[in-house]
Amino acid sequence: MASTLLSLASATPSASLSFHEINKGKLNRGCMNKEKTNPFIKAKSFGRVSMVVASNVSRFEGITMAPPDPILGVSEAFKADNHELKLNLGVGAYRTEELQPYVLDVVKKADKLLLEKGENREYLPIEGLAAFNKVTAELLFGVDNPVIRQQRVATVQGLSGTGSLRLAAALIERYFPGAKVLISSPTWGNHKNIFNDARVPWSEYRYYDPKTVGLDFEGMIADIKAAPEGSFILLHGCAHNPTGIDPTPEEWRVIADVIQEKNHIPFFDIAYQGFASGSLDTDAASVRMFVARGMEVIAAQSYSKNLGLYAERIGAINVVCSSPEAAARVKSQLKRIARPMYSNPPVHGARIVANIVGDSALFKEWNAEMEMMAGRIKNVRHKLFDSLSSKDKSGKDWSFVLKQIGMFSFTGLNKAQCDNMTNKWHVYMTKDGRISLAGLSLAKCEYLADAIIDSYHDVS
Amino acid sequence: MIISRFLRRGISTSTSPTRRRSWWDHVTPALKDPINAVTDAFLADPCPYKINLGVGAYRDDEGKPVVLQCVREAEGKTGATNFLESTSTAISSKLVEESAKLIYGEDSDVIKERRFAGIPALSGTGACRIFAEFQKQFYPDSTIYFPDPTWSNHRNIWGDAHVPDRTFHYYHPDSKGLNFVALMDDVKNAPDGSFFLLQPCAHNPTGVDPTDEQWLEISSLFKVKNHFPFFDVAYQGFASGDVERDAQAIRIFLEDGHSIGCAQSFAKNMGLYGHRVGCLSILCNDKIQAVAIKSQLKQISNTMYGSPPIHGISLVSKILSNPDIKALWLKEVKVMATRIQRMRATLREALERLGSPLNWQHITNQVGMFCFSGLTRAEVDQLAKEFHIYMTHDGRISMAGVTTKNVDYVARAIHEVTASDRDIKILHNIGAYKVNTDICSTSLGTKKTRARGMNLAL
Numbered sequence: 022m023a024s025t026l027l028s029l030a031s032a033t034p035s036a037s038l039s040f041h042e043i044n045k046g047k048l049n050r051g052c053m054n055k056e057k058t059n060p061f062i063k064a065k066s067f068g069r070v071s072m073v074v075a076s077n078v079s080r081f082e083g084i085t086m087a088p089p090d091p092i093l094g095v096s097e098a099f100k101a102d103n104h105e106l107k108l109n110l111g112v113g114a115y116r117t118e119e120l121q122p123y124v125l126d127v128v129k130k131a132d133k134l135l136l137e138k139g140e141n142r143e144y145l146p147i148e149g150l151a152a153f154n155k156v157t158a159e160l161l162f163g164v165d166n167p168v169i170r171q172q173r174v175a176t177v178q179g180l181s182g183t184g185s186l187r188l189a190a191a192l193i194e195r196y197f198p199g200a201k202v203l204i205s206s207p208t209w210g211n212h213k214n215i216f217n218d219a220r221v222p223w224s225e226y227r228y229y230d231p232k233t234v235g236l237d238f239e240g241m242i243a244d245i246k247a248a249p250e251g252s253f254i255l256l257h258g259c260a261h262n263p264t265g266i267d268p269t270p271e272e273w274r275v276i277a278d279v280i281q282e283k284n285h286i287p288f289f290d291i292a293y294q295g296f297a298s299g300s301l302d303t304d305a306a307s308v309r310m311f312v313a314r315g316m317e318v319i320a321a322q323s324y325s326k327n328l329g330l331y332a333e334r335i336g337a338i339n340v341v342c343s344s345p346e347a348a349a350r351v352k353s354q355l356k357r358i359a360r361p362m363y364s365n366p367p368v369h370g371a372r373i374v375a376n377i378v379g380d381s382a383l384f385k386e387w388n389a390e391m392e393m394m395a396g397r398i399k400n401v402r403h404k405l406f407d408s409l410s411s412k413d414k415s416g417k418d419w420s421f422v423l424k425q426i427g428m429f430s431f432t433g434l435n436k437a438q439c440d441n442m443t444n445k446w447h448v449y450m451t452k453d454g455r456i457s458l459a460g461l462s463l464a465k466c467e468y469l470a471d472a473i474i475d476s477y478h479d480v481s
Numbered sequence: 482m483i484i485s486r487f488l489r490r491g492i493s494t495s496t497s498p499t500r501r502r503s504w505w506d507h508v509t510p511a512l513k514d515p516i517n518a519v520t521d522a523f524l525a526d527p528c529p530y531k532i533n534l535g536v537g538a539y540r541d542d543e544g545k546p547v548v549l550q551c552v553r554e555a556e557g558k559t560g561a562t563n564f565l566e567s568t569s570t571a572i573s574s575k576l577v578e579e580s581a582k583l584i585y586g587e588d589s590d591v592i593k594e595r596r597f598a599g600i601p602a603l604s605g606t607g608a609c610r611i612f613a614e615f616q617k618q619f620y621p622d623s624t625i626y627f628p629d630p631t632w633s634n635h636r637n638i639w640g641d642a643h644v645p646d647r648t649f650h651y652y653h654p655d656s657k658g659l660n661f662v663a664l665m666d667d668v669k670n671a672p673d674g675s676f677f678l679l680q681p682c683a684h685n686p687t688g689v690d691p692t693d694e695q696w697l698e699i700s701s702l703f704k705v706k707n708h709f710p711f712f713d714v715a716y717q718g719f720a721s722g723d724v725e726r727d728a729q730a731i732r733i734f735l736e737d738g739h740s741i742g743c744a745q746s747f748a749k750n751m752g753l754y755g756h757r758v759g760c761l762s763i764l765c766n767d768k769i770q771a772v773a774i775k776s777q778l779k780q781i782s783n784t785m786y787g788s789p790p791i792h793g794i795s796l797v798s799k800i801l802s803n804p805d806i807k808a809l810w811l812k813e814v815k816v817m818a819t820r821i822q823r824m825r826a827t828l829r830e831a832l833e834r835l836g837s838p839l840n841w842q843h844i845t846n847q848v849g850m851f852c853f854s855g856l857t858r859a860e861v862d863q864l865a866k867e868f869h870i871y872m873t874h875d876g877r878i879s880m881a882g883v884t885t886k887n888v889d890y891v892a893r894a895i896h897e898v899t900a901s902d903r904d905i906k907i908l909h910n911i912g913a914y915k916v917n918t919d920i921c922s923t924s925l926g927t928k929k930t931r932a933r934g935m936n937l938a939l
Contacts, residue, residue: 080674080709080740081765084619087776090783136556141546143538144754147517180603180786187785191641196508214784218614286504317504332569332791343503350508357511361637362610362785363603368755369792 091210092451099449107447108465110456113262113428115329115394118462123394125329127386131376135369142368147356149178149337150371156378157322157337161291161305168312172345175352177338177359178366181331182292182323183211185338189288189319190219191358192340192351193253202253202288203245205229207453209262209290212255224248229264234421234433236266242279250284258291258320259304260427263455267297267426273307277314287311289320295327297427299395301388312341324374326428327391335370398428401461408470415478428459438476446472515633515873523871531869532891534882537685537850538754539817542884547817549752551810555799559792569791573601576794579801580745580760584714584728589735591764598774599762600782601789604754605715605746606634607782608761612711612742613642614781615763616676625711626667626677628652630875632685635678635713649677652687657843657855659689668702676709681730683716683849686877690720690848696730700737710734711742718750720848722818724811740764747797749850750814756793821850824883828852831892839899852878860898868894 095111109120117123148154154176158169168174179185193200202221204212205228216223226248227240245254256276261267268276280287289308295301311318323336338355342348359366377383402422409419422430434442434454442448448469450456461469513521519535541547577599585591602608616623625639628651639646649671650663668677679699684690691699703710712731718724734741740763747758761778765771782788800806829844844852856864856876864870870891872878883891 081619081763081770081774084770084773084777086773087780139548139553141548142552142753142755143546144536144748147514180790183784184786196505211784214780218781218784332788334787334790340505342505347503347505347508350510351505353511354508356514358641360514361606361634361641363757364606364634365755365757367603367757367790367793370790 095449095451098443102447102449104447106468108449108460108469110448110450110458110460110469113326113457113459114331115326115428115459116462118397118464120460120462123329125387125390127377127383127390128328128330128373130386131373131383134376135372140372145178145365145368145371147359147365148176148352149366150368150375152375152379153178153335153371154337156375158339160301160378161294161308161320161322161339162312162341163302163305163309166309166312168341173342173348175340175342175348175355177352177355178371179321179336179338179359180334180363180366181325181336182290182321183215183336184334184366185321185323185336186212186215186290187219187362188338188355188358189321189340190216190221192355194219194221195354195358197251197253200251200253201249202255203248203285204255205241205257205261207263208255208257209292212290226254228261229266229431231433234431235424236268236272238268238272242275245276245279245285246283248283248285252283252285253288253319254280254285255288255290256307258289258294258308259306260293260297260429262292262427263429263451263453264431265425265427265429266421266431268307270306270310273310277311277316280311281314281316287316287318289318291320292323293326293427294322295388295391296395296398299392299399301327301391315343317342324370328374328377328387330370330373333370333373334367335374398458401458401463401466402430404463404466405458405461405470408467409473412467412470413474413478417477428457430456430458432456432473434473434476435481438480441476441480442472446475448472519871519873522865526869526871528869530887530890532871532882532887534870534872534878534880534891537749537879537881539749539752539850539881540884542820542886544882544884544887547752549810549813551800551806551813552752552796554806554809555796555803558799558803559795569788572791572795572798573788575802576601576758576798577760577762579798581762583724583801584717584731584743584745584762585735586725586728586732589732591735595768596765596771597762598765598771598778599760600775600778601794602744602759602761602782603757603786603789604748604759605713605744606638606759607757607789608744608746608759609635609638609713610642611761611778611781611785612744612763613639613644614785615778617642617644618777618781620676623676626671626675628664628678628680628684630686631678631680632713633873647671651684652689652853654855657689657840657853658846659691659695661691661695665698665702668699668706668708671706671708674707674709676711677703678711678713679730681712681714681717682720682727683851685715685849686851686873686875687853688843688847688849688851689853691730693729693733696733700734700739703734703739704737709742710739711744713744715744715746716749716849717745718811718814719818719821719850722815722822724750724814735764740766747793750817751797751800751810753793753796756796757789758793758797759789821880824880824885824888825852827885827888828880828883828892831889832896835892835896837896837899850879850881852880854878854895856895856899863898864894868897870894 092112096109099107099109099111115123158174158176162169162174177188179188193202199222202216202223203226204223206225207229213223226244227237230237259267291308294304297304308318308320318341320339321336322339325331340348340351342351377387406419406422409422413419425431432454436452439450439452439454442450516536520533523531523533523535539547581597581599582592585597591597600611602611613625616625624645624647626647626649627635629648630652636646649667650660653660682690717727720727731741731743742763745760748754763774765774800810825845829841832841843855847853854876858874861872861874861876864872
């Protein structure tokens with residue numbers, strides 16, 4: 022039987038019936054047809070075995086293009102533009118005053134040290150590099166935080182913020198089936214995709230108030246209160262993406278009150294620790310305040326921006342539990358989720374972070390570089406605000422530029438106005454009105470102010 | 482107690498009382514991964530001459546992990562520019578192109594016509610998982626057929642993607658070889674258009690590979706049944722020592738016109754375990770379809786972790802695209818594969834020299850890193866407890882863990898546990914064995930004595 026098949030295979034041209042056709046039951050008996058090109062030729066049989074003769078049709082025939090990523094699309098359009106004054110305020114990747122990408126000195130040093138050490142490339146444990154997990158939790162919660170001393174934090178190394186969020190989403194799906202995650206309106210575009218693919222239902226809470234170009238605090242509180250008890254509330258620890266609008270410390274306290282009241286669980290996404298204020302500790306204040314109240318908290322970290330390690334994909338998921346025993350169980354389940362996703366996390370980025378944070382000299386250097394980067398952004402905000410205030414005679418309040426924090430600013434421009442920014446002024450930004458200040462230099466602030474003023478007043 | 486004190490201190494401004502509860506009470510401890518559990522047990526064992534034959538990571542003849550010279554050279558050439566996100570895309574594309582050339586053949590039509598959709602992946606696991614999610618998305622009612630047995634993580638990967646699995650006959654426990662007739666039967670009886678996972682060389686865990694003739698027949702039957710072949714390629718180069726040879730199964734399928742899918746891992750053959758570098762590719766009708774499919778694969782990975790880390794990707798792409806470094810790599814792969822082949826031969830000879838009545842041919846018949854020893858669970862446990870030799874419960878031995886220095890001990894231990902009636906004389910003849918037991922801090926001899934009622938003087 023087997024040899025018959027073998028001779029058949031060599032006698033007939035390479036062929037396969039399309040999956041589609043087989044499903045329609047078009048296999049027929051008859052004589053051999055040697056046609057190669059028509060994919061929908063009926064199958065022929067030879068003895069007990071049906072031999073199909075047709076040219077190859079992929080079973081993935083009907084697959085369409087996935088929608089393009091809106092943020093990356095901006096960069097592509099920018100590249101295609103030849104105008105000399107063009108400005109890319111799309112992607113949130115830090116640029117120097119010369120608008121060049123920046124590799125932190127401290128990262129270069131750590132990378133060089135790794136090369137010299139020549140350590141092996143063996144698998145990390147599923148939960149990641151122990152030295153990294155230790156320092157990342159300490160960085161977020163504070164070295165002396167009781168939750169760390171009491172071993173109440175389940176920390177697992179993740180693939181940057183995205184990967185860490187996905188692990189948490191999978192944990193929620195598995196252990197809180199049907200529970201919703203509430204995300205801010207607006208939020209980082211990938212949040213929805215992550216929860217969708219993890220099959221976790223989500224809904225939005227009001228956040229951005231276009232009237233004030235600030236926080237819709239009452240709306241936010243009302244929506245969190247209205248959510249079914251035991252929902253997960255996704256909060257940006259600092260430097261909200263895309264708006265740049267953070268709650269004040271007092272507002273954070275009220276948010277914590279409401280979350281406790283409704284027995285919700287706070288779920289922090291901390292992608293910019295150090296980048297908002299320039300201080301790692303200050304930027305962790307919101308998370309630490311929740312933890313200090315004894316709440317059980319989920320917190321995803323990323324080192325993409327604050328260490329510029331975008332491409333190395335290094336981050337962590339932390340779950341602060343009420344007991345070390347619960348933390349151990351949760352950690353084991355996070356591992357159980359990670360193993361069929363990628364087995365164990367990548368070693369390189371973890372070693373770099375562990376070396377930098379774990380070495381006092383390098384850590385100090387990192388703090389200085391971060392202050393420099395955050396400082397540049399603050400300066401740019403000030404220059405932009407000054408330019409807008411002095412050039413705009415309408416009396417419009419542009420102070421939101423100063424109040425907002427971090428890499429991004431929500432300008433309050435609508436889609437038509439954003440299009441004007443691009444089409445008339447060659448300023449590239451996302452259509453929600455977000456500009457990335459990391460891509461703005463002091464030298465270009467006046468030009469940008471002109472563009473914004475023109476778009477705001479002369480376009481509706 | 483600490484917690485409630487903590488709470489009271491913490492609630493300064495809040496007026497509402499909190500209900501003390503843990504969200505995680507209902508979370509049970511996860512079962513340990515069977516392979517990692519072996520490593521854990523090994524690490525916890527204080528015995529100085531313990532041997533880890535569990536995880537499939539290559540070791541040199543000193544039992545040490547190896548960083549390949551080609552990796553060091555590639556690393557010397559790459560630098561901090563890796564961290565720039567602008568270069569990431571170019572490097573990733575290069576990785577995919579080179580990986581596809583490696584597995585499909587530089588001169589293959591699919592390469593020339595660019596009829597493949599590929600993305601870098603987090604080693605083999607990551608590539609399989611992205612494919613499983615892709616399969617679920619576009620064929621939501623499909624299942625996946627695994628060889629019986631297969632790598633333990635395959636089931637979890639497709640399981641977490643919500644794709645149910647079935648098995649097809651593969652390993653024949655009597656012959657310790659391939660159960661070809663039953664395999665073909667199962668392939669024939671599966672519904673037309675089923676998805677199959679195939680390992681093209683160095684099958685994990687059995688080391689049993691079909692011959693070229695058998696692959697030809699399997700490929701034919703696949704054509705008749707219009708099955709989708711998905712290849713998990715974790716050991717290209719490791720089976721025979723020749724990367725082209727090890728890709729034969731795939732080349733056969735390609736010639737037969739199958740549009741396959743392929744997960745490639747560079748963990749073993751480049752020693753890049755911890756860097757998580759691999760590639761997922763799916764063959765398509767044409768370039769246009771390739772672009773569409775790639776966009777879908779990218780979207781799946783974007784919501785799982787973004788993209789794989791650039792360090793490993795740039796190493797592999799450099800190694801494969803630089804002719805000198807690639808030549809060095811091919812030599813080093815041959816060295817690794819050859820050492821394993823030598824250890825297979827040595828282990829088998831040692832067992833035969835010991836006068837074992839059992840048939841140990843399968844040790845040299847089987848291919849690649851693993852040997853399916855045929856040892857029972859009880860024997861595996863005994864090897865761990867009494868001889869401090871660790872392997873997975875199914876009796877899978879990672880030959881990479883066998884060295885010139887320990888092969889005799891391993892042979893004797895296996896001989897010991899598989900003997901139903903072993904004479905004490907033979908034990909006394911094992912000079913080196915006795916010396917080893919003197920050094921060991923756990924009283925190996927005493928344990929054995931208690932267990933077996935023997936008097937082994939230490």
